[in-house]
Every structure is written in C-alpha cells, then in structure tokens.
Amino acid sequence: MVIGDIERKLRLQNFEYSAPVTVKEAIDLLAGDNCGARILAGGTDLIVQLRQGHLSTDRVVDIKRLPDCNKLSYDPSEGLILGAAVPCHRIYGDETIVKTYPGLIDAAAIIGGIQIQGRATVGGNLCNSSPSADTIPILIAYRAECEIAGPTGTRKVPVEDFCTAPGKNILQKGEILLALHLPSVAKSSGAHYLRFIPRFEMDIAVVGAGAYVELDEEGRSFKKARIGLAAVAPTPLFAREAGDLLQGKEVSEASIDAAALAAQSIARPISDMRAPAEYRKHLVKVLTKRALWGAVRRARGEFVPNAVQENGR
Amino acid sequence: MSRKLYVNTTINGEEIEFLCEPRQSLLEVLRDDLEMTGTKEGCNDGNCGACNVIMDGVLMNSCLVLAAEAQNRNISTIEGLATPQGLHPLQQKFLENASLQCGVCTPGFLMAAKSLLDHNPDPTEHEVRHWLAGNLCRCTGYDKIVRAVCDAADVVKETA
Numbered sequence: 001m002v003i004g005d006i007e008r009k010l011r012l013q014n015f016e017y018s019a020p021v022t023v024k025e026a027i028d029l030l031a032g033d034n035c036g037a038r039i040l041a042g043g044t045d046l047i048v049q050l051r052q053g054h055l056s057t058d059r060v061v062d063i064k065r066l067p068d069c070n071k072l073s074y075d076p077s078e079g080l081i082l083g084a085a086v087p088c089h090r091i092y093g094d095e096t097i098v099k100t101y102p103g104l105i106d107a108a109a110i111i112g113g114i115q116i117q118g119r120a121t122v123g124g125n126l127c128n129s130s131p132s133a134d135t136i137p138i139l140i141a142y143r144a145e146c147e148i149a150g151p152t153g154t155r156k157v158p159v160e161d162f163c164t165a166p167g168k169n170i171l172q173k174g175e176i177l178l179a180l181h182l183p184s185v186a187k188s189s190g191a192h193y194l195r196f197i198p199r200f201e202m203d204i205a206v207v208g209a210g211a212y213v214e215l216d217e218e219g220r221s222f223k224k225a226r227i228g229l230a231a232v233a234p235t236p237l238f239a240r241e242a243g244d245l246l247q248g249k250e251v252s253e254a255s256i257d258a259a260a261l262a263a264q265s266i267a268r269p270i271s272d273m274r275a276p277a278e279y280r281k282h283l284v285k286v287l288t289k290r291a292l293w294g295a296v297r298r299a300r301g302e303f304v305p306n307a308v309q310e311n312g313r
Numbered sequence: 314m315s316r317k318l319y320v321n322t323t324i325n326g327e328e329i330e331f332l333c334e335p336r337q338s339l340l341e342v343l344r345d346d347l348e349m350t351g352t353k354e355g356c357n358d359g360n361c362g363a364c365n366v367i368m369d370g371v372l373m374n375s376c377l378v379l380a381a382e383a384q385n386r387n388i389s390t391i392e393g394l395a396t397p398q399g400l401h402p403l404q405q406k407f408l409e410n411a412s413l414q415c416g417v418c419t420p421g422f423l424m425a426a427k428s429l430l431d432h433n434p435d436p437t438e439h440e441v442r443h444w445l446a447g448n449l450c451r452c453t454g455y456d457k458i459v460r461a462v463c464d465a466a467d468v469v470k471e472t473a
C-alpha cells in the first residue's frame with residue numbers, strides 16, 4: 001500500500017453536517033437539491049461505507065436530535081415504539097423491553113461488540129438493508145411496522161416489505177424511518193432470535209432465524225407463529241407459510257420439524273467467504289427449529305437467556 | 314473544504330472548544346487537533362477498539378463518531394484515567410501483569426475495561442472476555458489483559 005492509499009483510508013471525503021431538530025427540517029435537507037444527502041443514526045455502517053468509498057455524500061443528516069427518533073416507549077395495548085435513533089444499549093438497558101420483547105434483545109445484544117452497541121441502532125440495521133442484518137428477522141417475526149415520514153406525508157410499511165435487494169429498500173428520496181412499531185404481545189407468547197457464526201462474538205450471521213409464537217393457555221398448541229430469516233436470500237425473508245403451518249398444531253418435534261423444513265424450502269442462499277450454499281441450507285432448518293423451541297420455552301415461562309444475561313452485562 | 318463547525322464539549326472534565334471539518338471523526342480531532350494522542354487508531358472501521366472513548370457514560374469507537382457529534386457531550390479518554398494521585402488500578406494491574414507489548418491496543422482496552430467496571434464491578438473471567446470482545450490485540454494473546462482486568466476489579470471493589 002502506498003502512502004496515498006493510507007491517507008484515503010484515514011480521511012472521509014468532504015461533506016456538510018446537519019443535526020436538525022424537527023422532522024420537517026430533516027426532510028427538507030434530504031429532499032433538497034443536494035441529492036447526495038445521507039442519514040446518520042449510529043454511523044456504524046454509514047461511516048464505514050463512506051470511508052471505504054462504497055458510498056458518497058455531500059451532506060450527512062444526523063437524526064439523533066429528532067425527538068420522534070428517540071422515542072422508546074411501551075404500552076400494553078399499543079405495543080412498543082422504537083425510535084430509529086435509539087442505540088442497542090438503550091434497548092437492552094430497559095427492563096420492560098427485556099421482559100416483553102426478549103427476541104428483540106437477542107438480536108440487539110449481539111450486534112458487534114459493546115462499543116458498537118453503544119451506537120448502532122435497529123433502525124440503521126434495517127435501513128442498511130443487509131440480507132444478514134441481525135434485527136430484521138425478529139422484527140418480521142414480531143410483525144413490526146416502519147413509520148416513515150417524507151415530503152408527501154407519513155406512511156406505514158410492514159418490515160417484511162421494506163428491503164428490496166442487498167443494501168436497497170423502499171425508502172424514496174427525502175424519506176426517513178422515524179420509528180418501528182412492534183405490536184403488543186399476547187399472553188402465552190414468546191420469541192427468540194439466534195444466528196450461526198464460527199466465533200463467539202463479533203461476526204456477521206452465516207444464517208439467522210427469528211421466531212415469534214403464541215400458544216394456547218396450557219402451552220400445548222400453537223395459536224400463531226411467525227418466522228423471519230437472515231442471510232439465505234438477497235433480502236431478509238418472511239417465512240410466512242412455515243409459520244402458518246403451525247397454526248392450531250400441537251407443540252411437538254414433528255410440528256416444529258415440519259415448519260423448519262418449510263422455512264428451509266424457501267431459502268435460496270449463495271456461497272460466499274462465510275459459507276457454501278449447501279451449509280446455509282442445512283443451517284436454516286437447524287436454526288429455525290432452535291428459534292421455535294426457544295420461543296416456545298419463553299412462551300411457557302421458562303428462562304432462555306440472551307447475550308446480556310449470559311454475560312453478566 | 315466545507316465550512317468549519319464550532320464544537321463545545323467536555324473532555325475529561327474540562328470544557329473544550331474546537332473547530333472541525335464536518336468530515337472529521339472524533340478520533341481525528343482528538344489526535345490531530347487536540348493533541349490527545351493517547352487514543353489510538355488501529356483499523357479505523359470499528360473492528361479493533363483501539364479508539365475507544367466513553368461518551369456520556371457509553372463506550373464507543375471514536376473512529377465511527379463524527380467530531381461534530383461531540384457538541385454538549387461529556388467525553389472520557391485515556392488521558393483522564395490516571396489522576397494526580399496516581400495510576401488507575403486498571404493501569405497499575407496492566408503494568409504488574411505485563412499486559413502490553415507494543416501498547417497500541419492498550420488505551421482502548423483500558424477504556425473498555427473502565428466501562429466494564431462502571432457497569433459491573435465484580436465481573437467473572439467469562440464476563441471480562443465477553444465485554445472485551447470488540448478489542449483486538451496482536452501481541453499479548455489476551456490472557457494477561459484479562460488477568461489484569463480481574464485483578465483491577467478486586468482492587469476497585471476493595472477501595473469502593
């Protein structure tokens with residue numbers, strides 16, 4: 001490497017920085033003629049990609065001062081409002097959320113290391129729209145919706161309809177993800193996300209699977225199940241049929257195996273440096289099973305620890 | 314070049330003002346403009362933790378923070394770890410355990426360990442290893458670092 005290359009790695013290109021305090025101001029900045037504006041949440045994807053030269057920009061719009069993006073509130077009838085600028089550590093630092101949305105914690109507590117979780121947001125994880133993003137499968141499983149504001153007003157879009165290709169999503173010019181809305185969870189319900197990585201920490205999912213289940217009062221049969229998958233297709237996948245198969249079924253190895261097979265059948269993974277496609281195909285089945293069993297155990301009131309509880313954080 | 318931004322912030326308890334380019338990271342401003350070179354640059358992409366600082370009580374990689382974001386924040390860097398009374402127990406135990414060789418990773422490990430002890434004054438070895446997973450060291454093989462953090466935790470507990 002020559003000195004010039006090293007300097008390029010060091011320096012980010014020139015851009016303007018704005019930290020608007022109203023959504024309107026933010027939209028105006030993003031929709032204005034400087035069409036190269038980009039949103040900054042935690043910056044753990046954006047700054048890396050700008051530095052690597054994968055992205056360029058002439059204005060960075062920091063959304064961390066927008067009150068709408070900093071909301072983190074739970075109401076038993078309304079569910080959870082998770083502002084797009086809320087970093088992971090705030091999510092797993094909130095006891096109510098840890099208790100109510102354990103599947104979300106499974107994902108938020110494994111993104112990078114502690115110092116990444118001090119900055120990284122779930123909104124940024126979704127908007128970066130990587131097929132391997134850890135929070136997207138569980139957002140899908142929880143039936144989360146995106147609240148999006150733009151020049152022509154606001155709209156709501158289910159998370160499973162958000163990503164369109166690796167790094168691409170449905171956001172139009174000038175649009176901002178303000179918050180994610182997770183519906184309230186039923187009484188006998190549970191959720192679990194897990195991924196396979198060849199290390200203990202600090203790696204990108206080879207495959208990830210998230211499940212949300214609702215059981216009958218005795219915890220014996222499924223009332224409902226939703227499954228989301230990561231890193232097995234160009235976008236995160238909603239394994240709708242796999243979840244629907246479980247509706248009304250008894251909780252058993254057989255019913256869960258059948259759902260895992262259905263999830264496996266829609267996976268169309270690629271081979272890359274992390275794993276060959278065949279291995280990913282195998283993993284989808286294994287991880288879907290484990291995610292479902294983890295969700296079932298939590299629905300039955302059993303303790304299934306997340307990364308925070310396992311590691312004394 | 315974009316117009317410079319005025320930033321007013323607190324670093325290690327001292328109010329500091331600086332001008333920065335919007336594109337500058339906090340790491341760059343600390344090292345190049347404020348001459349606080351204790352915070353190190355390893356990878357510059359969030360993977361090594363050499364650049365760790367604590368901002369408003371939260372551990373983060375200063376290479377992934379824009380300097381402009383430091384406005385009205387409270388930042389702790391390695392320069393603030395020792396006091397006029399002496400080294401922080403973490404620093405002392407790093408010395409006693411020979412937990413560094415080249416030393417480039419050390420400030421980052423110390424800040425990460427500081428934030429661990431702030432959150433969890435009595436960590437197990439497993440918990441120390443987990444908390445430090447975002448820090449890389451190319452020299453020591455980690456064991457001596459982990460031992461030093463466990464030893465320092467004992468000291469901090471006793472003096473608390």
Ligand SMILES: Cc1cc2nc3c(=O)[nH]c(=O)nc-3n(C[C@H](O)[C@H](O)[C@H](O)COP(=O)(O)OP(=O)(O)OC[C@H]3O[C@@H](n4cnc5c(N)ncnc54)[C@H](O)[C@@H]3O)c2cc1C
Binds near residue numbers: 133
């Ligand atoms: C060392 C390291 C380890 C990592 N480990 C993991 C991991 O284990 N799992 C994982 O999934 N990811 C991982 N990542 C990637 C990254 O940390 C996550 O994707 C993170 O959640 C991104 O959030 P952010 O707030 O930092 O996003 P940013 O970088 O701020 O934004 C990401 C993208 O989304 C856009 N954006 C952000 N917010 C909005 C919004 N509200 N509206 C519209 N667009 C928006 C930005 O313009 C940008 O393009 C890792 C990154 C690093 C550097």
Ligand code: FES
Binds near residue numbers: 374
């Ligand atoms: S220099 Fe910031 S993480 Fe490596």
Ligand code: FES
Binds near residue numbers: 450451452453
């Ligand atoms: S002492 Fe050299 S990198 Fe850790």
